[in-house]
Amino acid sequence: MGRILASFVMPHPPIIVPEVGHGEEAAIAKTARSMDECAQRIAELKPNDIIIITPHGPVFRDAMALYYESSISGDLGSFRAPQVKISYDIDKPLTMAIADVASRYDITCALLDGRAMMRYGIDDSMDHGALVPLYFVEKRYHAPHLVHITYGFLSYEEIYAFGKAVQQAVEESDKNVVIIASGDLSHKLTPDSPNGYTPLGREFDEKLLDLLSKSDVAGIVSMDKRLIEEAAECGMRSIIAMLGALDGYEFSANVLSHEGPFGVGYGVVAVEVGNRSKERELLDSVKAKHFADMKRIRDGEDPYVALARQTVETYIRQGKVIKPGKDLPDEMLTKKAGVFVSIHKNGELRGCIGTISPVYENVASEIIHNAISASTRDPRFEPIEEDELDALEYSVDVLNPAEPVNSIEELDPKRYGVIVRRGYRSGLLLPDLEGVDTPQQQLSIALQKAGIRPDEPYTIERFTVERHK
Structure with a gap:
């Protein structure tokens, strides 16, 4: 009988790799030390497999993507470090077992062999969401096999159920594994962040890490969706899949570090897995929470x-x-x-x-x-x-009448929508959209929608809306 030996939350900033950072990695030295600590722990455990869940492989709207070729490799060439190369053999039997068990939970898995990747136009190389954490692991230990999973845009309870399927498949195998949930936290921590800034970014990071440290699965799954959206994170679903894999087990999570000097939150967490506990079997309550949430939305x-x-x-x-x-x-x-x-x-x-x-x-x-x-x-x-x-x-x-605008200074993407026009071409962007934080962003997207080049003459209008949700 196989088992999950431990789990880890690890970020994936390429700049942390010295061959990429060229000295800038010193700004996140604490994160690097914490990731090395995770690697040391993995080396001590000597797992048969590493299961890595990443946001940056092939992403499907309605399915989890599981790499299904015999091996996977990649490098950091797109970050000007092609010499940083990693290769792993894929545990195809365990990968198939995970997909089979997931189907019993009504979770669709896309098994990405060569034919499937060709059909979908998918690059078969390892993504940086997997490469960066494995870069640190490789310095201490090379597992015989890897299971490479990219989360899909499923609901949190579906992602959690998929994690439960991972657990069941592992326990029905003869493999001892560790799980790495790859993901960065908020991408909006500082005013100079390339993704914009919101004070909710730090609030999200602190709340998530606090809930993890308390092993509060229910609290994580039920976090305020608005807070999550505003934070612009990429690690939430990886973490929820990891928590699903620990369903029914006692566990303790130790937050090793958290920092964000580049405007992106990097949290490193080591999770020790304990004994089975009926009280920790939360899948049914996670599902019930989702149904209750949807009923509340319908009733409102x-x-x-x-x-x-x-x-x-x-x-x-x-x-x-x-x-x-x-x-x-x-x-x-x-x-x-x-x-x-x-x-x-x-x-x-x-x-x-x-x-x-x-x-x-x-x-x-x-x-x-x-x-x-x-x-x-x-x-x-x-x-x-x-x-x-x-x-x-x-x-x-419901749109209110639009009014002409003389300059970009009259725009406010949180309050006003925008319409751009040139001849028969026009583009509209609604106000208060996630990820649209500046008038420049708003105008750029509207121009793209209209097919108008920024150097062409065009008119601008703004409008307010009555939003019902």
Whole structure:
């Protein structure tokens, strides 16, 4: 019977590798020492396999990606250090076992062999999310085999259930393993961060690490989604998969270090795995929490959001276009305005379509037609399928009349949306969007959407919205 010997949370900044940093790595020397401490611990445990969960391999919206060739290798050439090379043999039997067990939990896994990678146009080299942690491990120990996993944009309870599948597959094997959850924390820690700044970045880092140190799985899974989104992290799902793999076990997490001089949070955590405990079997409660959250969201819907959801559910399930009910608020039946309907799944955009100015007889009809378009005709996504409906969240933006803007100084991406126009070309960006923190970012994205070059003449308008969510 195999077992999970220990788990580790490790960041993956390429600059920490001396061949990349060329001295700049001194700014995160504490992180480097902590990662070396993890490597020493792994060397003492001598696992048969290292299971690494990374955000930077091939990412699927609805599946976990498992590398399934005989070996995987990569280098840091894209960071001007091609001499830093790492190669591992893949444990194909354990990888297949994980995928098989995950299917019992209704989790889809994409097994990426050569044919699959060719079909999806995927690079077969090891990503830096795996390379950087393994760079430190390699200095102390080379495991016989690697299991390389890239998380997908699944819900947290699905990611947790996948971790449980990893645990079960390991225990049904004869392999002793360690798990590395690769991921950086907030990317918005300082004003000079390339991703922008928010004080919520540090709040996120401190809260997550505090909950980990307390082994508070329920607290981590139920963290405020808005806080997570604002932090712009890339490690949350890796960590939740790791916690799922420890479901039913006592464990203690020791935060070895946390720093962020480059505006990105680097947290290193060593997790010791203890004995089995019925009290620590949390998968069912994690699932129940998700269902309770979705019920709370549904119960709190206002008429605008409820109409968008009912429209999509009826159209996807029955192929019918509903008509505005007479019981809707008067303003939805008498007012005319442009409307955008946005649909999210597991915190990720799943569709967004709208009209700059009114096309239909009232706001209600505008919502109905744009909700159908957002769910089935957004060119960025495949049409929504019936089995997704229960996991979707909706928002409706009713646009107020736009006004001309004379300079970029009159823009505020948190308060105003923006419209750029040149001839028949136009691009619109709604206000208060995640990752859009400056007028320059807002304007750049709107120009790209319109197909307008920045050096071309164009007009700018701004507008406010009534947001319903």
